[in-house]
Amino acid sequence: MVLSKIAxxxxxxxxxxxxxxxxxxSLPRYKMPENSIPKEAxxxxxxxxxxxxxxxxxxLASFVTTWMEPECDKLIMDSINxxxxxxxxxxxxxxxxxxxxxxxxxxxxxPLGESEAAVGVGTVGSSEAIMxxxxxxxxxxxxxxxxEGKPYDKPNIVTGANVQVCWEKFARYFEVELxxxxxxxxxxxxxxxxxxxxxxENTICVAAILGYTLNGEFEDVKLLNDLLVEKNRITGxxxxxxxxxxSGGFIAPFLWPDLEWDFRLPLVKSINVSGHKxxxxxxxVGWVVWRSKEDLPEELIFRINYLGADQPTFTLNFSKGSxxxxxxxxxxxxxxxxxxxxxxxxxxxxxxxLKEGLEKTGRFKIVSKDxxxxxxxxxxxxxxxxHDEFEIAETLRRFGWIVPAYTMPAxxxxxxxxxxxxxxxxxxxxAERLVRDITKVLHELDSLPAKLSAKxxxxxxxxxxxxxxxxxxxxxxxxxxREITTYWKNFVTAKKSNRNKIC
Numbered sequence: 001m002v003l004s005k006i007a008x009x010x011x012x013x014x015x016x017x018x019x020x021x022x023x024x025x026s027l028p029r030y031k032m033p034e035n036s037i038p039k040e041a042x043x044x045x046x047x048x049x050x051x052x053x054x055x056x057x058x059x060l061a062s063f064v065t066t067w068m069e070p071e072c073d074k075l076i077m078d079s080i081n082x083x084x085x086x087x088x089x090x091x092x093x094x095x096x097x098x099x100x101x102x103x104x105x106x107x108x109x110x111p112l113g114e115s116e117a118a119v120g121v122g123t124v125g126s127s128e129a130i131m132x133x134x135x136x137x138x139x140x141x142x143x144x145x146x147x148e149g150k151p152y153d154k155p156n157i158v159t160g161a162n163v164q165v166c167w168e169k170f171a172r173y174f175e176v177e178l179x180x181x182x183x184x185x186x187x188x189x190x191x192x193x194x195x196x197x198x199x200x201e202n203t204i205c206v207a208a209i210l211g212y213t214l215n216g217e218f219e220d221v222k223l224l225n226d227l228l229v230e231k232n233r234i235t236g237x238x239x240x241x242x243x244x245x246x247s248g249g250f251i252a253p254f255l256w257p258d259l260e261w262d263f264r265l266p267l268v269k270s271i272n273v274s275g276h277k278x279x280x281x282x283x284x285v286g287w288v289v290w291r292s293k294e295d296l297p298e299e300l301i302f303r304i305n306y307l308g309a310d311q312p313t314f315t316l317n318f319s320k321g322s323x324x325x326x327x328x329x330x331x332x333x334x335x336x337x338x339x340x341x342x343x344x345x346x347x348x349x350x351x352x353x354l355k356e357g358l359e360k361t362g363r364f365k366i367v368s369k370d371x372x373x374x375x376x377x378x379x380x381x382x383x384x385x386x387h388d389e390f391e392i393a394e395t396l397r398r399f400g401w402i403v404p405a406y407t408m409p410a411x412x413x414x415x416x417x418x419x420x421x422x423x424x425x426x427x428x429x430x431a432e433r434l435v436r437d438i439t440k441v442l443h444e445l446d447s448l449p450a451k452l453s454a455k456x457x458x459x460x461x462x463x464x465x466x467x468x469x470x471x472x473x474x475x476x477x478x479x480x481x482r483e484i485t486t487y488w489k490n491f492v493t494a495k496k497s498n499r500n501k502i503c
């Protein structure tokens with residue numbers, strides 16, 4: 001006699017995921033579900049939803065690495081379960097971090113002896129690195145002011161208005177005044193002369209950027225150093241410099257090795273760099289190195305022994321993965337100086353090719369610099385065209401490209417810019433394809449009515465006098481229809497929002 005049984009709803013071993021009940025139910029969004037689901041179903045449902053994300057390789061807004069070699073991917077997966085902070089249990093991983101710190105310090109020309117170890121630490125990114133460097137400057141300044149019997153309750157940092165938001169976070173979280181040098185049109189980075197003028201006795205450091213996020217430009221650290229050397233001589237202060245080399249730290253040493261921005265300048269006391277940008281490692285690793293031990297106050301270093309041995313630690317967080325540290329060491333020894341130089345040269349050349357292609361359209365003004373991070377920032381020449389950079393960015397998404405449009409910081413907010421970041425995995429073929437797609441977008445927008453907002457705010461050619469001397473804009477049928485559609489869309493959205501409010 002043949003025995004048989006009827007499969008229950010919970011027995012999905014005989015079903016495919018898409019034949020099961022799990023694809024008929026919504027995933028929990030706010031509460032943990034009462035019951036378990038099969039691993040195959042959990043994977044498939046989450047994987048399917050993630051398909052709606054953009055393609056990281058075509059995300060030209062990001063500086064973060066999106067491709068690594070399969071061998072490094074394997075190293076990452078093999079070490080993904082190692083907690084970096086367990087130094088006694090994973091001494092080799094700790095040694096690899098120390099090797100990375102020393103390699104980077106030498107790359108930045110730290111004044112180290114033949115067998116002298118560099119001072120630095122791996123972080124989860126440049127934001128944490130900047131927090132640590134800022135704390136070191138603040139504590140050192142406070143200690144000096146206390147010793148001199150002077151007030152130490154009003155520290156400040158001088159930066160450009162173009163700094164990354166992590167500097168604003170540091171200032172707010174750790175109660176340091178942020179004194180910003182405003183930008184001007186056609187000069188989108190910190191002016192060293194103005195920065196030096198803003199320095200006072202309460203300035204804990206001046207932060208210079210090697211690779212401005214919005215247009216890739218390197219700030220003139222050499223001129224800033226020379227101006228501060230002279231000001232320190234006159235005033236008796238010793239205002240130092242921190243270089244935020246998050247984007248440019250792995251570029252300048254290979255493309256412009258003679259450019260003086262690092263520890264060759266006497267007032268540069270610390271430098272941060274993002275390993276997950278042009279250090280060519282996936283997201284999650286940054287570095288900060290100090291000129292010498294004297295530049296990192298000892299009281300900021302904690303020592304613990306409950307993990308098996310006496311261990312020094314200077315981080316904002318505690319536990320973190322080892323994978324990115326190992327991946328960084330892989331890249332440093334796998335590529336070497338030659339490999340990094342070749343990668344950066346390729347990025348730079350592809351950026352120049354993209355720049356030339358955009359210039360040939362006759363429609364864009366290039367606002368990025370040839371010496372800097374390999375990116376192309378550009379804005380429309382004709383501001384009365386009727387379409388803007390935001391429309392171009394939105395339309396490019398239909399072709400798969402993610403190209404950001406944004407306004408410049410304070411005192412240059414009237415400038416709108418598009419930016420394409422050239423990473424290691426952005427080939428010449430993709431650059432040529434992007435130029436063609438941007439050209440298609442321009443032609444497509446040429447055939448469409450101008451934005452209603454542009455018509456109203458721009459030059460009015462077709463007007464008639466209204467009552468009381470007012471000016472009335474004559475709208476086309478398409479513009480009127482679009483205005484009505486927008487109004488009702490906003491009205492319906494507002495109604496839904498009010499309905500969902502919790503009292």
